[in-house]
Amino acid sequence: MYYLPDARFRPIGQWPGKLRTWSQRERARFRAPWPKTLQLLKRELEHLDARTIVVQIAMSERDIRQDGYPRANAKAEHPGVILAFESRHGPLSYAVDTYDDWQDNVRAIALALEALRAVDRYGVTRRGEQYRGWQAIEAPANGRMTAEQAAQFIAEQSGADVSANMVRFHFATRADAYRAAARRLHPDAGGSHERFTRLQEAKRVLDHEGIQ
Numbered sequence: 001m002y003y004l005p006d007a008r009f010r011p012i013g014q015w016p017g018k019l020r021t022w023s024q025r026e027r028a029r030f031r032a033p034w035p036k037t038l039q040l041l042k043r044e045l046e047h048l049d050a051r052t053i054v055v056q057i058a059m060s061e062r063d064i065r066q067d068g069y070p071r072a073n074a075k076a077e078h079p080g081v082i083l084a085f086e087s088r089h090g091p092l093s094y095a096v097d098t099y100d101d102w103q104d105n106v107r108a109i110a111l112a113l114e115a116l117r118a119v120d121r122y123g124v125t126r127r128g129e130q131y132r133g134w135q136a137i138e139a140p141a142n143g144r145m146t147a148e149q150a151a152q153f154i155a156e157q158s159g160a161d162v163s164a165n166m167v168r169f170h171f172a173t174r175a176d177a178y179r180a181a182a183r184r185l186h187p188d189a190g191g192s193h194e195r196f197t198r199l200q201e202a203k204r205v206l207d208h209e210g211i212q
Contacts, residue, residue, distance in 0.1 A: 004042050007053035008068035010187050011060055012082060014194075016095050019080055025097065028104035030111065037107040044113035048087040054187045056082040057102055081105040084193050089128040090204070091197035150202035157181035157199060178203050 032040075045053060063074035080097030083106070094112065096105040119130045151174065158177040181199055185191035 003069070004038055004045070004053060004055075006051055007055060008188055009055045009057055009059075009064050009070050011064070012056040012058050012080065013187075013192060015080060015097075016082070016093075019078060020097050022100070025079065025100045028099040028101065028108070030107060031104065032107060034103055037103060037110060040114065041106065041110040044110055044117065045085065047117055048085075048089065048092075048113070050085040050087050052186075053083075053085040054193065055106065056084070056187070056193070076102045078102075079105055081109065082193070083109050084187075084197065086200060087131070089131040091200045092131060092134045093193070093197065094134055147205055150205035153198065153202045154178050154181055154206070157185055157195065159184060174206065 057070065058077040058080055059070055059074050063071055065071055078097065079100055079102040080095065081102050082093060082095045084091070084093040086092075094109045096108050098108060099105050116130050120128065154174060154177050158180040178199070182196070183189060185196040185199055187193050187196060
């Protein structure tokens, strides 16, 4: 079986928005063997320097093996799939339930990533603007966290239960607070994907501002 390095399958915590009904889904016109789908997805994720890759599917914990992949005989409750990962363009998240088979929805995401990369190939964009619509962050009203909001979020999620200004009394550095928050929020530890990706954004804001 073909594997994705640095990737784990997890049960879906919460679907973003409203799921399609079965009658609204369609049969994919691009069916391919599962190993071919994983091979295509691996190639596209490598182009994005992807890491912390999580594939969420509508299965329970018992349907996922110890190596992080679904059991061969496991049945998904619905075919919706959420692929989320860190990339050189920031945290990205793709949720697809267009097709009636979850593996086809994974392939749809892989094909979409391939098409988005073609935009760069032909020189249409310079900074990966085509990926911005899938950035997995909870943006504030002005579109970006302030340094104060970022520090406050990391402090709250670190478990210190203190304000951003007091977090240093519980951790040697904000980097330590970030690591504590990451351990709590990571999807592999049962955390929320939305909060985990927001945590990544908070860290980037503080890094950009030079705040340690």
